[in-house]
Amino acid sequence: MGGFFGVASKQDCVFDLFFGIDYHSHLGTRRGGMAVYGENGINRAIHNIENAPFRTKFDKDVNEMKGWYGIGCISDYEPQPLMIRSHHGTYAITTVGKINNSERLIQQLFDGGHSHFMEQSGGEINATELVAALINQKENLIEGIRYAQESVEGSLSLILMNQAGLYAARDKYGRTPVVIGKKEGAFCISFENFAYHNLGYSDYKELGPGEIVLVTEKDCVSLCEPGKEMKICTFLWVYYGYPASSYEGMNVEQMRYHCGRKMALRDDVKPDIVAGVPDSGVPHAIGYANESGIPFTRPFIKYTPTWPRSFMPTIQSKRDLIAKMKLLAVKDLIWDKRMILIDDSIVRGTQLRETVEFLYESGATEVHVRPACPPILYGCKYLNFSRSTSDMDLFSRRVIDKLENGNVTEEILAEYADPNSEKYERMVEEMRKEQGFTSLRFNRLDDMLEATGVDKCKLCTYCWNGKE
Numbered sequence: 001m002g003g004f005f006g007v008a009s010k011q012d013c014v015f016d017l018f019f020g021i022d023y024h025s026h027l028g029t030r031r032g033g034m035a036v037y038g039e040n041g042i043n044r045a046i047h048n049i050e051n052a053p054f055r056t057k058f059d060k061d062v063n064e065m066k067g068w069y070g071i072g073c074i075s076d077y078e079p080q081p082l083m084i085r086s087h088h089g090t091y092a093i094t095t096v097g098k099i100n101n102s103e104r105l106i107q108q109l110f111d112g113g114h115s116h117f118m119e120q121s122g123g124e125i126n127a128t129e130l131v132a133a134l135i136n137q138k139e140n141l142i143e144g145i146r147y148a149q150e151s152v153e154g155s156l157s158l159i160l161m162n163q164a165g166l167y168a169a170r171d172k173y174g175r176t177p178v179v180i181g182k183k184e185g186a187f188c189i190s191f192e193n194f195a196y197h198n199l200g201y202s203d204y205k206e207l208g209p210g211e212i213v214l215v216t217e218k219d220c221v222s223l224c225e226p227g228k229e230m231k232i233c234t235f236l237w238v239y240y241g242y243p244a245s246s247y248e249g250m251n252v253e254q255m256r257y258h259c260g261r262k263m264a265l266r267d268d269v270k271p272d273i274v275a276g277v278p279d280s281g282v283p284h285a286i287g288y289a290n291e292s293g294i295p296f297t298r299p300f301i302k303y304t305p306t307w308p309r310s311f312m313p314t315i316q317s318k319r320d321l322i323a324k325m326k327l328l329a330v331k332d333l334i335w336d337k338r339m340i341l342i343d344d345s346i347v348r349g350t351q352l353r354e355t356v357e358f359l360y361e362s363g364a365t366e367v368h369v370r371p372a373c374p375p376i377l378y379g380c381k382y383l384n385f386s387r388s389t390s391d392m393d394l395f396s397r398r399v400i401d402k403l404e405n406g407n408v409t410e411e412i413l414a415e416y417a418d419p420n421s422e423k424y425e426r427m428v429e430e431m432r433k434e435q436g437f438t439s440l441r442f443n444r445l446d447d448m449l450e451a452t453g454v455d456k457c458k459l460c461t462y463c464w465n466g467k468e
Helices: 014-022 059-064 102-111 127-135 141-151 193-199 235-240 252-265 281-292 316-325 350-361 395-403 410-417 422-435 445-452
Strands: 002-009 031-038 041-048 069-075 082-086 089-099 154-162 165-169 179-183 186-190 202-206 212-215 220-224 273-276 300-302 327-329 338-342 366-369
Touching (some): 002 089, 014 031, 014 186, 014 193, 031 089, 031 154, 041 089, 127 141, 127 154, 141 212, 141 220, 179 193, 193 202, 235 252, 235 445, 252 281, 273 281, 281 338, 338 350, 350 422, 395 410, 410 422
Parallel strands (some): 273 338
Antiparallel strands (some): 002 069, 002 186, 082 089, 089 154, 154 165, 179 186, 179 202, 212 220
C-alpha cells in the first residue's frame, strides 16, 4: 500500500507537510519521501524507513526545506516522489495504486519513441516513473493525467506538483480515497482525512472517482468531473484504514463496531470473554461484546514501542517471528477461560494459528475464532495489498485446492464463496482443523457490506467473491 499528502499554503508549508505525511505511516514501511517547491525550485528528499520511523529519518530535512507547495508519501514499494523534466516543465509526482499491465505499457512507450526507464533492483520499473511517462505523452497535464488513468489496469491515484500548484487525481473507480482539507491561507490533499485535522484543517471535499483538481493556497478547482461508477476497497474499513479515518462518510472504527455486532447476532457460542487481535481486531471485538453481552477483555497486549509493523517485512520468517514476539500475555485473564477471538481477516493463516497456540499455552480452554471478513479467495488485482505472487499464498485457496484435489475452476470457487453452500462449510471446517481452533465462523459478505453504510454497488468485493 502507501499514502500521500500535499500542501499548498501562503506561508511555509513544510511543518504541515512533514506531519501530514507522518500520519500515513501505518500504510507503509519501506520508503518515505517529500518534495517542496519554493524560491529555488523543487527540493526533494527520499529515505529508507524500514528500520526507523519517518519522523526520525526526515528530522534534518524538515529543518532545511522551505516552500509554499509540497507533496510527500509513505510507500511500501518504489522510492518517490520523483522529479520529472519534460515538455510540461519540471514537476514532482507521487502515486498510490497498482499497475498490472506495466510491461505492455513500457513496450508501448518504447515503440512510441520513449528512450529508457531507470531500472530498480530486481529488474522492475518504478511505477511512478511509468505514470509520469504516460502523462508526458499528451500535450497538457490534464490530458496526460486522464490518459494515465485510462491506460493503467489496476488503480492509480496521484498528486503532481509544479509552479501552478498541486494537481490531485483519484483513481478512475475511486478504489483509494483522496480528500481535500482547508484552513485559512492553505489547502491540503490527503489519503487519510484524519491526517490534517490536528494541523488545523477542516474537511473541504472528497474527490469522486476519476476526478482531477488543481489546488493552490487560494482555491481547489475541479478540472475533470467525477465519474459515476465507484469501486472503493472495502478492506480499507476492515483492516488498512486508521480508526480516526472516514471514507465515503463512514468512520473506520464505527464500521468495525457494526461488523462485530452483526457477527454476534449470527453466533450461538457462549464463552467467558471476547477478545480482539491487536490492533484492528479490537473494535470488531468491542462491537461483538456490546451486542452479545459477553465481557470484552484484553488478554494479550501488543508491545508497540520498539517492534515495527509485521504485516509486510521482506523475509517471511522474520515477519512471523516479530508477530509472535510482540504479543504479551496477560495470563490472569486467559487461564481457564473460554474465549471468542476476533481478527480482521485470515490471509495466509500463519500469524493467527500461532496466536491461538499462544493462548492455549497461556491457559485458555477454548478459542473460538471469528474473522471480521469472509474467507479471502482471490489476491487483490487493484491494490498492493501484499507481496504475495500467487493466490495459493492464501490459506483458503490452499485448503480448497486440497479439498478439490487440485481441480479448481471459477465455478467451484463461486460455490466456496457462498456461505450457504456445503463446499463453504467443508472449507471452513478444514481451516478450523488445520489451525486448531475450537470453532471457526467468518463474517458474511452481506453483513460486512451492510456494516459500511455505503451503497453495495460502490464497494469492491473482488478478494472475497471474484466479482469485478
